[in-house]
Amino acid sequence: MTESAGQVAGQVAASRPAAPAWSWLAALRRNGLWLLAALLLAGLPLIFRSGTALTMMSLMGIMIIFALSYNMLLGQTGLLSFGHAVYYGLGAFIVVHAMNAIIRAKLPIPLPVMPLLGGIAGLAFAVIFGSVSTRRGGTAFAMISLGLAELVASSSLILRGFFGGEEGITTNRTRLFRIFDWTFGPQIQVYYLIAAWCLLCMIAMYALTRTPFGRMCNAVRENPERIEFIGCSRTMVRFMAFCLAGFFAGIAGSLAAINFEIVNASYVGVQQSGVVLLAAYIGGTGHFVGPVLGAIVVTYLQTMLSDVTEVWQLYFGLMFIAVVMFAPGGLAGILMMHAPMLRARGWHSLMIPYALLLAAASVAVVGAIVIVELTHHLMVKAADGTVMSLFGISLDAAAPSPWLVAVILAAGGAMLARAAWPIAARALSDAMAEAQTGERS
Amino acid sequence: MTTPVLELSGIHKSFGRTQIIRGVDLAVPRGERHAIIGPNGAGKSTLFNLISGRLKPSAGVIRLDGEDVTDARPQEINRRGLARSFQITNIFPRLSVWENVRCAVLGARPYKYSFWHGVDSLAEVQERTEHILHEINLIGRRATAAGVLTYAEQRALEIAITIAGGASIILLDEPTAGMSRREAEHAVALIRRISEGRTLIMIEHDMSVVFDLADRISVLVYGQIIASDAPARIKTNANVQQAYLGTAAA
Numbered sequence: 001m002t003e004s005a006g007q008v009a010g011q012v013a014a015s016r017p018a019a020p021a022w023s024w025l026a027a028l029r030r031n032g033l034w035l036l037a038a039l040l041l042a043g044l045p046l047i048f049r050s051g052t053a054l055t056m057m058s059l060m061g062i063m064i065i066f067a068l069s070y071n072m073l074l075g076q077t078g079l080l081s082f083g084h085a086v087y088y089g090l091g092a093f094i095v096v097h098a099m100n101a102i103i104r105a106k107l108p109i110p111l112p113v114m115p116l117l118g119g120i121a122g123l124a125f126a127v128i129f130g131s132v133s134t135r136r137g138g139t140a141f142a143m144i145s146l147g148l149a150e151l152v153a154s155s156s157l158i159l160r161g162f163f164g165g166e167e168g169i170t171t172n173r174t175r176l177f178r179i180f181d182w183t184f185g186p187q188i189q190v191y192y193l194i195a196a197w198c199l200l201c202m203i204a205m206y207a208l209t210r211t212p213f214g215r216m217c218n219a220v221r222e223n224p225e226r227i228e229f230i231g232c233s234r235t236m237v238r239f240m241a242f243c244l245a246g247f248f249a250g251i252a253g254s255l256a257a258i259n260f261e262i263v264n265a266s267y268v269g270v271q272q273s274g275v276v277l278l279a280a281y282i283g284g285t286g287h288f289v290g291p292v293l294g295a296i297v298v299t300y301l302q303t304m305l306s307d308v309t310e311v312w313q314l315y316f317g318l319m320f321i322a323v324v325m326f327a328p329g330g331l332a333g334i335l336m337m338h339a340p341m342l343r344a345r346g347w348h349s350l351m352i353p354y355a356l357l358l359a360a361a362s363v364a365v366v367g368a369i370v371i372v373e374l375t376h377h378l379m380v381k382a383a384d385g386t387v388m389s390l391f392g393i394s395l396d397a398a399a400p401s402p403w404l405v406a407v408i409l410a411a412g413g414a415m416l417a418r419a420a421w422p423i424a425a426r427a428l429s430d431a432m433a434e435a436q437t438g439e440r441s
Numbered sequence: 442m443t444t445p446v447l448e449l450s451g452i453h454k455s456f457g458r459t460q461i462i463r464g465v466d467l468a469v470p471r472g473e474r475h476a477i478i479g480p481n482g483a484g485k486s487t488l489f490n491l492i493s494g495r496l497k498p499s500a501g502v503i504r505l506d507g508e509d510v511t512d513a514r515p516q517e518i519n520r521r522g523l524a525r526s527f528q529i530t531n532i533f534p535r536l537s538v539w540e541n542v543r544c545a546v547l548g549a550r551p552y553k554y555s556f557w558h559g560v561d562s563l564a565e566v567q568e569r570t571e572h573i574l575h576e577i578n579l580i581g582r583r584a585t586a587a588g589v590l591t592y593a594e595q596r597a598l599e600i601a602i603t604i605a606g607g608a609s610i611i612l613l614d615e616p617t618a619g620m621s622r623r624e625a626e627h628a629v630a631l632i633r634r635i636s637e638g639r640t641l642i643m644i645e646h647d648m649s650v651v652f653d654l655a656d657r658i659s660v661l662v663y664g665q666i667i668a669s670d671a672p673a674r675i676k677t678n679a680n681v682q683q684a685y686l687g688t689a690a691a
Contacts, residue, residue: 212547212563213556219544222533229493229531230548231519231606240554 034203041195045188052303058191060299061198062255067279067291067298068205069248074277075285076209077241078221079134080142083149084249084276089268090125090152091118091250092257093163099171108177111184115197115254122250123243130242135235137224149270156265168264171257184258194255201248206288208244217241275302278316282323284330293331311376315369337428344435353427357420364413366391370406444507446471446610446640447492447523452501454487454664461487462498463664469610474641476651479661480684485644486528488661489614492642493525494518505610519548524608528615528644530595532602534588538579541587542601543570549606569605577601577631593624597631604635611636613643617650629653652676660684 028035044057066088073079095118102109133144156163163169174185182189208214219227220237227234257263266272275298283294301319305312327334341347370390377388377397386398395402445468454462461484469475477485490496492503494515503511505521513521533541543560546569547553561567574580577597582590587598600616616632617625629650632641636654645651651658652672659669662684668675675681 207559208556210560211556211558212550212552212560213554215540215544215547215560216553218536218540219533222535223531226527226531226533226602227544227548228515229495229519229525230545230602231516232548232553233514233516236554240556244556 034199037202038199041199042192044195045191051187054187054191056299056303058187058194058259059303060296061191061194062252062259063276063279063295063299064198064292065201065248065255066252066276067283067295068202068288069245069252070276071280071285071288071291072205072208072217072241072245072248074280075290076214076221077217077238078224079137079238079241081145081273082142082270082277083145083147083152083273084245085270085272086129086149086152086268087122087126087246087249088253088256088272088276089156089263090253091122092253092263092267093169094118094121094250095254096169096171096257096263097162099173099176100169102177103172103175110179111173111176111182111258112179112193112196114176114258115251118254118257119247119251122253123247125250126243126246130239130246134238134242137220137234137238141238146270149268149273152268153265153270156268163265164263166265168262170262173258173261190259194259197251197255201251202292205248209288213237213240278320282320282330284332284334284336286329287332287336290330290332293335297331309373309376310380311372314372318368337432340435341431347431349431350424350427353420353424357417357424360413360416360420362413364410364417367406367408367410367413370395370402371410374402374406443471444504445469446506447642448504448507449488449492450502450504452488452491452503453499454484454491454496455499461664462491465501465661465664465666467659467666467669469640469642471640472638474636474654474656475643476655476658477642477644477661478646478648478651478658483661484664485661486614489525489612489644492518493523493612519606519608522609523612524603524606524610525612526599526603526614526616528618530592530599532587532595532598535586537584538574538587538590538598539570539583541598542573542605543567545602545605546570546573549608573601573605576635578627593620593628596620596628600628600631600635608639610640610642613641613645615644615646617645617647625650 041061045054048054048057066084070081070084073081073084095114098117099111099114101107129148133141133148136144157165173190174183176184184190184193209217216227216232216237219232220234224234227237253267256267279294279298280291281294282298283292284290298316301312301316305315309315323330329336338347338350341350373388373390374395374397377384378386381388387394387396389395447467447469449465449467452462452465453460465488477488479485487496491498494510494513494517498511501511502509505518505523508521510518510521533544536544543566546566547560550563550566552558552563571580574583577600579590579594579597579601582594587595590598596616596619600613603611603613613632617628620628625647632643632654641654643654645654655672657670658672658675659666660675660678660681661667667684668678668681670678
């Protein structure tokens with residue numbers, strides 16, 4: 001037995017590439033993506049120069065950290081939490097209080113380290129609440145997380161000294177100890193602060209998935225019973241995942257507090273917990289990049305849709321339902337499904353079926369939007385008269401013709417999309433089979 | 442005589458008013474290959490669940506190496522060197538074969554919860570995982586998701602997960618159930634190899650496997666052990682003939 005183990009060890013050692021001259025290249029290859037991410041984060045403000053874009057990118061960075069921390073629970077460990085904003089929000093509150101105290105006492109602590117304090121606060125609260133909630137998995141865990149979220153959200157309106165009541169607590173990020181003359185007054189400086197923390201947190205959370213602990217999280221997600229019979233405590237693994245997720249959520253929350261210079265009850269609210277769940281799920285919980293994509297898309301939609309329509313939350317909800325029904329793997333799941341074709345350059349055969357499906361679905365979506373907006377106008381804004389403008393066209397919500405057109409578009413588009421779906425699915429499975437045989441030969 | 446490595450005394454287990462285990466005493470010395478046989482519903486799997494900490498006995502004491510583990514949790518019992526397999530395959534279906542075995546290897550290591558070691562750079566874990574996969578002949582399937590393996594491969598993986606931590610006492614619950622004759626022969630050879638120098642307790646219905654492997658056989662009928670003896674003597678035991686083998690041989 002020891003002899004064969006020795007043989008195996010020999011094989012492993014022999015198959016390991018050991019040329020030291022190439023190690024920097026290997027390191028570059030391994031970390032190339034992070035380098036790319038760093039360049040992207042650094043370069044984005046040079047491409048998107050407007051104030052709106054800068055604000056939005058700052059929010060995206062915050063949401064990326066938050067959604068990734070959430071996915072440590074949902075995607076990695078299989079824990080569905082309805083109260084992740086608790087650690088985000090409490091981290092933010094602690095940081096704002098600390099900033100105000102530092103300003104008063106004129107302590108030599110610079111702003112860029114404050115998120116670390118927020119992370120530690122998130123960690124501390126996660127240790128306290130997690131010691132209760134992670135004793136159970138599944139539905140019980142989800143319910144306890146919801147209960148704790150409600151508890152904290154309602155305390156935020158009662159404990160006015162700490163939470164500042166309705167109006168919240170303000171701070172001034174420019175009045176902390178300055179290094180290199182950075183005032184953090186202009187948004188661009190805040191963006192770079194957020195970008196730096198975002199990159200750091202992404203690398204840290206990715207590295208965590210490649211540790212023994214990260215693998216144990218996956219094992220607990222897959223089969224929480226068997227893990228006990230290989231000598232591990234699932235409670236321990238869940239607790240640790242919960243604490244680390246709280247740590248990163250606290251960092252995200254404090255960056256939000258620094259960005260807005262105000263923190264209020266909505267930070268710890270159930271709605272904030274819902275948004276991070278949506279972001280992680282829409283992006284895809286099964287892949288590390290999923291929540292990153294989800295955070296970008298959800299933040300973009302939150303900002304843009306709310307400018308365009310008042311019922312943006314309805315569209316948001318509908319989109320979530322569509323993802324759950326048609327793409328349970330999220331955006332990342334869709335991308336990963338197509339990865340073999342991209343590698344084998346077999347995506348040409350997909351373009352026409354996909355274009356058909358997309359066109360049909362777009363028609364249906366436009367029809368549905370018209371119906372929603374007409375209804376909304378009639379029910380909520382009836383006082384403004386029945387004439388409204390949609391897609392740059394003036395419509396009379398009381399006339400039958402817009403409704404008729406909308407219903408035809410929605411129903412016809414849906415029928416066409418249903419017809420195009422199997423064609424696209426067929427094309428996909430054909431292309432996949434081809435890509436696989438290509439890879440094998 | 443040295444202390445038995447596993448000792449059950451006066452074990453009872455009831456679910457509500459139904460008594461499943463009705464007073465079991467069993468002592469297994471170190472290094473023995475011990476088979477537990479008995480008709481369906483005799484309580485064999487329940488007995489394994491009690492020994493491995495999945496269930497708590499209603500009465501009685503379980504000792505591992507002389508120490509009371511009656512109320513210990515499964516992971517504590519595992520850490521004391523007892524590992525078990527399951528009758529219904531109990532693996533990590535969406536993880537690769539490699540990850541399945543590696544998790545089981547990690548489970549017995551002090552750094553199993555470490556979040557500062559790179560999991561791929563733990564050479565000793567990698568070597569052990571590779572060794573186990575060679576042993577169960579699944580090295581070629583290392584990247585396959587465990588859930589899509591064939592039934593016999595999943596049963597082999599089930600055994601691999603059980604032995605990967607290097608436990609000194611191994612409980613196998615019907616390791617060859619549902620296998621073809623050829624597959625079962627492979628499994629028996631595998632079990633013989635992996636139980637070398639360890640204590641093996643297994644539940645098995647296939648009598649040729651039992652008589653092939655076991656040093657001693659215990660016959661469990663209606664929650665009681667009616668005989669515990671060497672294979673040759675079990676064959677000729679009148680009680681066993683009547684209660685079990687008689688019907689099975691017919």
